[in-house]
Amino acid sequence: MAGETVARGLGLARPGPRTSLGIIWTVFLARLRIILRYKGAILGESLLPVVFAGLPILLGIAVAGDEQTAAENFFRTTAGAGQGASDFRLYMLLGSNTFMVVSLMLWLIGYWVRREQETGTLEALYLAPAKRLHVLAGVTSYTLVRALIAFVSAMVIGSIVFQVNPLAGNFPAALGYLILGIPALWGISFIFGALILRIKEANSVIQLLQWVLAFAMGVYFPVTVFPALVRYAAMAFPPTLMNDAMRSTLLGLTSIYGPWYIVLGLMLMAAWTVPLLGYEFFLAVERRIKKDQGVGQF
Amino acid sequence: MNLRAEYPERPSRDIVKYVGACGRGTMPEPIIRVENLSKTFMSKVRKKGKRERKQVHALADVSLDILDGEIFGLLGPNGAGKTTLIKCLTTLLLPTSGKMWVNGFDVHKEEDKVRASIGCMLMGDRGLYWKLTGRENLDFFGALYHVPKAPRRKRMDDLVSLLKLDEFVDRTVETYSSGQRMILAFAKSLINDAPILILDEPTVTMDVPTARELRHIVKELNRQGKTIVYTTHLMHEAEELCDRVAIIDHGQIIALGTTAELKASIRTEDVVEMEGIFPEEAVERMRAVPGILDVGAVAMDSGLTKLDVRCRDSRAMLSKIIETASGNGASIQFIKPKEVTLEDVFITKTGRTLSVDTRVLGEKEAPRGR
Amino acid sequence: MHRGFGLARGGLRQYVETFVDMSKKVFVEYSRYPIAFIALFVQIFLIILLFIFSAFAFSSGEPGDPRVTTFAGMMAYGFVTNIFLSFTLWEVGFSIREEQVRGTLESLYLSPTNKFSNLLSRIFMILSWTTIMCAAGLGLVSVVMGGLPASNVGMGLLILVFTISGFLGLGFLFAGITIRLKETAQILVSFFQFFFMIFSAQFFPFSVLPQPVLDYISRWLPVSYAVDLFRTTLLGIPPELMPGNYWLEFLIVALFGIVSPVLGYFGYRAVERKARSAGTLGEY
Numbered sequence: 015m016a017g018e019t020v021a022r023g024l025g026l027a028r029p030g031p032r033t034s035l036g037i038i039w040t041v042f043l044a045r046l047r048i049i050l051r052y053k054g055a056i057l058g059e060s061l062l063p064v065v066f067a068g069l070p071i072l073l074g075i076a077v078a079g080d081e082q083t084a085a086e087n088f089f090r091t092t093a094g095a096g097q098g099a100s101d102f103r104l105y106m107l108l109g110s111n112t113f114m115v116v117s118l119m120l121w122l123i124g125y126w127v128r129r130e131q132e133t134g135t136l137e138a139l140y141l142a143p144a145k146r147l148h149v150l151a152g153v154t155s156y157t158l159v160r161a162l163i164a165f166v167s168a169m170v171i172g173s174i175v176f177q178v179n180p181l182a183g184n185f186p187a188a189l190g191y192l193i194l195g196i197p198a199l200w201g202i203s204f205i206f207g208a209l210i211l212r213i214k215e216a217n218s219v220i221q222l223l224q225w226v227l228a229f230a231m232g233v234y235f236p237v238t239v240f241p242a243l244v245r246y247a248a249m250a251f252p253p254t255l256m257n258d259a260m261r262s263t264l265l266g267l268t269s270i271y272g273p274w275y276i277v278l279g280l281m282l283m284a285a286w287t288v289p290l291l292g293y294e295f296f297l298a299v300e301r302r303i304k305k306d307q308g309v310g311q312f
Numbered sequence: 313m314n315l316r317a318e319y320p321e322r323p324s325r326d327i328v329k330y331v332g333a334c335g336r337g338t339m340p341e342p343i344i345r346v347e348n349l350s351k352t353f354m355s356k357v358r359k360k361g362k363r364e365r366k367q368v369h370a371l372a373d374v375s376l377d378i379l380d381g382e383i384f385g386l387l388g389p390n391g392a393g394k395t396t397l398i399k400c401l402t403t404l405l406l407p408t409s410g411k412m413w414v415n416g417f418d419v420h421k422e423e424d425k426v427r428a429s430i431g432c433m434l435m436g437d438r439g440l441y442w443k444l445t446g447r448e449n450l451d452f453f454g455a456l457y458h459v460p461k462a463p464r465r466k467r468m469d470d471l472v473s474l475l476k477l478d479e480f481v482d483r484t485v486e487t488y489s490s491g492q493r494m495i496l497a498f499a500k501s502l503i504n505d506a507p508i509l510i511l512d513e514p515t516v517t518m519d520v521p522t523a524r525e526l527r528h529i530v531k532e533l534n535r536q537g538k539t540i541v542y543t544t545h546l547m548h549e550a551e552e553l554c555d556r557v558a559i560i561d562h563g564q565i566i567a568l569g570t571t572a573e574l575k576a577s578i579r580t581e582d583v584v585e586m587e588g589i590f591p592e593e594a595v596e597r598m599r600a601v602p603g604i605l606d607v608g609a610v611a612m613d614s615g616l617t618k619l620d621v622r623c624r625d626s627r628a629m630l631s632k633i634i635e636t637a638s639g640n641g642a643s644i645q646f647i648k649p650k651e652v653t654l655e656d657v658f659i660t661k662t663g664r665t666l667s668v669d670t671r672v673l674g675e676k677e678a679p680r681g682r
Numbered sequence: 683m684h685r686g687f688g689l690a691r692g693g694l695r696q697y698v699e700t701f702v703d704m705s706k707k708v709f710v711e712y713s714r715y716p717i718a719f720i721a722l723f724v725q726i727f728l729i730i731l732l733f734i735f736s737a738f739a740f741s742s743g744e745p746g747d748p749r750v751t752t753f754a755g756m757m758a759y760g761f762v763t764n765i766f767l768s769f770t771l772w773e774v775g776f777s778i779r780e781e782q783v784r785g786t787l788e789s790l791y792l793s794p795t796n797k798f799s800n801l802l803s804r805i806f807m808i809l810s811w812t813t814i815m816c817a818a819g820l821g822l823v824s825v826v827m828g829g830l831p832a833s834n835v836g837m838g839l840l841i842l843v844f845t846i847s848g849f850l851g852l853g854f855l856f857a858g859i860t861i862r863l864k865e866t867a868q869i870l871v872s873f874f875q876f877f878f879m880i881f882s883a884q885f886f887p888f889s890v891l892p893q894p895v896l897d898y899i900s901r902w903l904p905v906s907y908a909v910d911l912f913r914t915t916l917l918g919i920p921p922e923l924m925p926g927n928y929w930l931e932f933l934i935v936a937l938f939g940i941v942s943p944v945l946g947y948f949g950y951r952a953v954e955r956k957a958r959s960a961g962t963l964g965e966y
Contacts, residue, residue, distance in 0.1 A: 029458045040455035048443040051484065054869040065876045073733060073886040074740035077753045084740050091739045102740075134438025138500075141402055142456035143428035149456070213717060222721035225728045234736040301406070307353065308405040 029143075037144045041152025042159075049160070059114065059164035064172045066110035070234045071103055071176065097236045097267045104178040108188075108264055109233040111168050112257045115161045115192065116199060116231065117224045122157040123203035128216035137308075146300075150293070154200050158193070165192060183264035191263060191281065195256030198284040201292030202252065208299035231257045238270055252284045342377035342413075343508060343539045344401065349374040349410030351396050351563075370396040371407070372563040378541060380507075383534050385554030386543040387654060393563040394543045395434075398512055401541075402432055415507060428458065433501040434512045437493030446481035446488075446496045447472070450503055457504035464503070471499045474529065490517040498526060502533075509533065510541045515549065527553060547654045559658055566661050575652040578660040581605055582626035584633055586619040587612070587646040594640035595619070601636055603629050616645060626651060705803040712807065719811070726765060726819035733757045733885060734827065752917060753887065755831050758823060759913035760884040762816045763845060766809070767878060767905070770849040771871045773808045775856030805850060833918035841915055841932070844939030845908040851942025858953030882906040888922040904938035907931050 049055055078084035088102040099105050130136035139149060166189075169180055180188075206223060210216045230237070230248040236258075237248040248254050249270065259277045262269040269277050351371040371393045378384045386394045399405035401412055403423045412419040415429035440449050447468060454464040472481050477499060480492055488496070494517055501509060511530070515523035530553060534540055544550055550557055551571050559567040559574070567574055590609065598607050598621060608620040623629040626649040637644060712718065734754045741750040824830040832838075856871060863870065879885065881895065882905040888896060900906045900923075907923060911931050914921045924931045 033458050033460075036461070037455055037458075040452055044441065044444060044448065044452045047448060048441060051443045052869075058869060058872055062876070065880060068880060069885040070733060070736040072883075072890040073737055073753060073757055076756075076887045076890045077737050077740040077749055078742075079749070083742075087740050087742060090743065091741075133442070134435040135441055137404060137435055138439035138453065139456065140404055141427060141430070141432050141434070142453065143424045143458060144456040145424070218715065218718040218721035222717075222724055225725050225732070229728050229732055234732065235739045239735065239739075304404070305406045308399050 034145070034148050037148040038152040038155060041149055042156045045153060045156040046159075056160070056164070059118065059160070060167040060171055063107065063111040063114040063168040064175055066113065067103075067106040067172055067176065071106050074102060091239075092236055096238050096270060097262070099261075099265050099267055101178065101265060103176040104180060104265060105261065106234060107169070107172040107176055107178060108180075108261055109231075109257065111165055111172065112192075112253070112260060113224075113228050113231065113233045114168065115165055115196070116227055116253045118161050118164060119157055119196070119199040119203045120206060120220050120224055120227075122160065123153060123200065124206040124210055124220055125216050126153060127207040128210045131211065146297075147293070150204075157200070158196055161196060162189075162193070165189075180264060183266055185264065188260040188264045191256060191259040191277075194278075194281045194285055195252065195259070197286070198252035198256070198281075198288040201288030201290070204289070204292030204296040208296040211303055212299055227251070227253055230254055233257070236270065252288055255280055255284060340379040340381055343380040343415055344378035344541070345413045346374055346376050346397075346401070347411045349397070349400060349412060350408045351393075351400060351405065352408045369563050371400070374410070374560075374563070374565055376558060376565060376568060378539060379556075380539055381534070381537055382555040383530070383540045383542060383553050385550040385557040386541065386560060387545075387550055387557055387658070388560040389545075392560045394560055395512065396563075397560070398434060398510055398541070398543065401426075402430055402434065402510065403427060404434075428504070429506055429508055431501040431504055431506040431509045432512075433497050433514050434510065435497070436513070436516060437490050437497055440485045440493060440496060440500070442486040443484055445484050446477060446499075449485060449496065450481075450500060453500050454503045457506075459504050467503060467505065471502055475499050491519060491522060494518055495522065495526075507537070508539045508541070512543045513545065514542075515544070515546070550654055557654065559654070559661065561658075561662050567657060571654060574654060574657045578652065578657055581622050581624060582629075582652070583650045584621040584623065584626050584630065585646075585648045585650060586621065586633075586637070586644055587616050588619075588637075588642060588644040590617045590619055590637065591641045594637050594642040597640045598633060598636050601629075601632055604633070701803050701806075705806050709807050712811070722812070723815045723818060726761075726815055727822050730758050730761055730819060730823045731826065733761070734823065751827075751829075751831065752919070754827065755917050756887055756913050757885050758820060758830060759916050760886075760909055762820065762842075763905075763909045763912055764875075764879060764884040765812060765816055766842075766846050767849050767852070767884075768875055769808055769812050770805070770846070770853040771856050771875060774805055774850070774853030775860050775871055805853070809846060831917050834915050838912060838916040841908070841912045841935055844935050845912060847939035848904060848908060848935070848942040851944070851946030854943065854946030854950040858950035861957050862953050878903070878905050882909050884909055904934060904942070907934045908938060911935050 074088065075081055075084045078087050085100050085102055088105075089098050089100040092099045092105075127136070130139065172178070173180055206219060210219055213219060230251050231253045232239075232248065237245055237254060240248060255271065255277070258269050258271060259281060261267060262277075271277050271280060349371055350369070350373055353368045353370055355366050355368045374393075374397060386397070388394050396405065400407045401414060401419065403419060403426055414426045417425040417429065419426050441452070444452065450468045450471065451464065454468065459467065472478055475495055475498065477495065480488060481496075485493060485496065494514065498511075498514055501511065509530075515526055518526065527549065530540060530542070540553075542549070542553060554571065556568065556570050557574060558565050567577070569577070595607055595609055598604055598619075603623055603625070605622040605624070607622070610618045610620075612618050621629075621633055623633070630649060634644065634647070734757065737750055737754045737757060741747050820830060824832075852874075856874075859870065881891075881899045882903055883891060883900065888900060888906070888910065891900060910921050910923045911928075920926075921928060921931050
């Protein structure tokens with residue numbers, strides 16, 4: 015039986031909701047400060063989707079022979095898959111932009127864990143009494159803000175470069191779907207963050223995963239072009255759902271999942287089940303690592 | 313500087329007076345208690361292209377109490393298990409078996425409270441965000457330790473002043489030297505004013521004046537009531553700072569007690585070396601002094617005489633030896649008391665020096681000399 | 683008087699032995715990252731497939747449309763040059779950064795080993811593995827597509843060797859820039875990756891670029907000629923940039939392959955000398 019509790023120190027008082035919010039805000043602010051000190055890092059996120067949209071656009075025009083034929087051929091191909099779209103430029107821009115948001119989540123959360131492990135700050139975080147959930151909430155809030163800023167700025171720049179008008183469609187609704195889809199991305203990132211804690215080859219895992227997701231999401235084409243088994247597997251991915259919801263809203267297409275209320279329902283379900291599962295998985299792996307070697311082992 | 317102005321100062325106590333003294337005053341309660349703690353790792357070894365898995369017993373059935381208000385030293389070579397023990401206490405690592413309580417909280421069941429009870433400096437100069445300034449790092453970790461905003465700001469200012477961080481605290485950590493990072497890491501460990509401070513080799517990479525200053529601060533913090541767990545390789549640090557010391561080797565505590573007790577456990581006499589001119593009478597008079605066991609004299613080439621004076625306690629006898637020698641016509645040119653050190657204790661107990669790396673990837677050897 | 687082990691020997695033999703030892707070190711390092719190997723292969727395969735599917739989306743839909751095959755081939759072979767460029771910039775340029783952060787760069791500089799052989803050994807292993815992965819990726823895509831055109835393979839490989847050599851020069855230059863700019867170099871590398879992706883038309887034919895872009899940017903980049911010549915040779919069609927003058931384009935590519943590494947190396951040594959005199963070599 016240990017001696018009486020020596021109740022000294024500033025941190026032993028029971029932390030209330032205000033303190034918890036304070037932790038979330040502190041973590042958010044710290045991450046923001048850190049990224050602002052990497053010159054030019056944020057600029058890349060606004061330009062990258064434009065470059066990635068440009069590649070299939072230019073390739074497509076080359077294949078078709080000219081712009082008009084490209085639009086006709088693209089419409090015919092996508093109509094055959096149930097989502098005829100003539101504005102292939104906006105289609106590609108939206109797809110690559112959504113892909114960038116997905117990548118950003120993987121890097122900002124999945125890779126963040128590994129980076130903290132390498133620099134030793136992960137142990138420092140684990141030594142503090144702040145709940146892991148609050149720290150993660152701070153990190154995820156930061157990723158949400160960064161993703162939104164990157165998405166909007168990339169859409170603006172891409173619209174100017176490719177001379178498309180995203181506001182012709184329901185842009186606020188598309189943005190709403192993006193915000194609704196991000197929690198599921200957090201969940202996927204927690205899962206991969208946990209795997210990275212274990213495997214430690216962060217760069218390779220994330221680079222591989224982001225291209226698998228790009229393929230499965232149908233960044234440049236609808237997933238209905240895939241064979242049945244691959245198609246259903248792709249449709250089960252939350253990022254595919256998010257991409258399709260945004261695309262159908264912005265381009266006035268029929269979603270491959272059905273009417274808008276089914277899409278909304280599926281997104282709401284994904285928004286709370288996936289992060290919950292991801293977080294539980296993260297905790298389970300973390301516990302395993304603490305039994306093995308400790309979280310600081312990098 | 314009183315770093316704990318918001319709490320009443322604890323009366324100073326002489327821990328030595330209480331330890332092991334049955335019936336003489338009240339024994340302070342343990343603030344950290346460890347019972348039968350064991351930790352086993354599975355280690356992968358590559359030998360000639362093959363991979364083998366071996367069990368490594370990093371901690372084997374360790375039990376100890378750390379008393380409230382003491383400075384407790386953990387000594388041992390690399391790979392002995394010091395860091396593993398610290399990591400288990402600070403919840404970073406789950407033990408294989410055993411129980412621990414920190415500040416009255418069960419480490420398994422009340423992790424958050426345990427972490428709130430401890431200020432740590434474990435990772436050396438790592439564990440800081442390079443792209444944040446020193447001040448921003450302190451603010452960040454202060455928030456994570458639930459330190460409210462106003463006291464946090466004040467505490468940061470106090471720490472900046474105490475540790476002389478003014479020159480660099482507003483620069484990003486990536487511009488710091490390794491010594492500056494260590495000082496900042498130390499400041500970080502103090503931000504939450506926890507009752508327990510765990511410092512893992514804090515003076516590594518510090519220059520001598522800074523290390524001395526840090527030790528002075530550690531003593532001051534202890535005077536103000538903090539319990540301090542201090543791991544180090546440096547004998548003089550342990551002897552200077554620690555009320556009690558545990559020597560750990562191959563995952564087991566092989567010796568535990570005050571420095572005086574540990575030294576007394578291996579040797580019953582000290583030696584005082586002297587060089588000079590010593591008349592026969594001076595030597596005979598010294599031999600007759602109570603407490604002096606023997607005096608050996610050897611003539612040196614330089615014409616001086618070398619004396620080895622064997623006694624029970626060189627510190628207690630030194631002034632008497634000098635007085636007797638000088639009072640009987642001796643001219644002392646050089647004097648050097650040779651005391652038992654903690655390294656001598658370790659060598660006696662284990663047969664090795666503290667500088668030998670004991671990370672054995674294989675069958676654990678039983679410690680020798682117990 | 684014993685002069686120490688490192689002082690006694692010298693010459694080509696020691697140089698080659700050091701190169702072999704350092705290559706082995708890189709190989710052992712990378713073999714302990716098995717997931718990285720698998721990830722690289724899968725990435726190459728997926729990216730090529732992604733763009734081929736995009737090409738299909740714009741095709742006329744006629745079975746065996748030759749335009750699709752040609753442009754898919756352009757994309758696939760152009761992507762191979764993109765992979766080599768990316769890896770040269772990242773693995774050569776950024777490996778210096780990693781060594782800087784870990785502190786092993788200073789250790790390397792403390793040894794009498796030739797710095798160039800350190801770079802070369804790393805390059806040799808990475809490029810060997812990348813070549814195998816690209817070949818495997820293209821083979822798999824060929825199976826999926828029912829065949830990728832592959833004419834004049836020998837000539838294509840020679841052009842690829844010059845191309846890679848030219849890219850190495852860029853890699854050395856970036857290694858020097860990394861020593862100087864540290865973390866900012868990462869952003870610069872990304873920028874140049876995407877710059878060449880667009881303006882050297884690595885994923886699409888040059889014909890779709892606006893004429894002013896082609897005349898005032900693309901034609902001034904040696905990388906453009908390397909990309910153009912490599913893929914058109916393998917596809918068995920005239921080059922796009924100089925359709926009537928294959929051998930002039932070949933000369934440009936050959937010169938790029940010979941001159942670029944020399945210039946790049948001297949650029950790297952100049953920056954390195956400056957860092958050593960400023961004492962910033964170990965700073966990260």
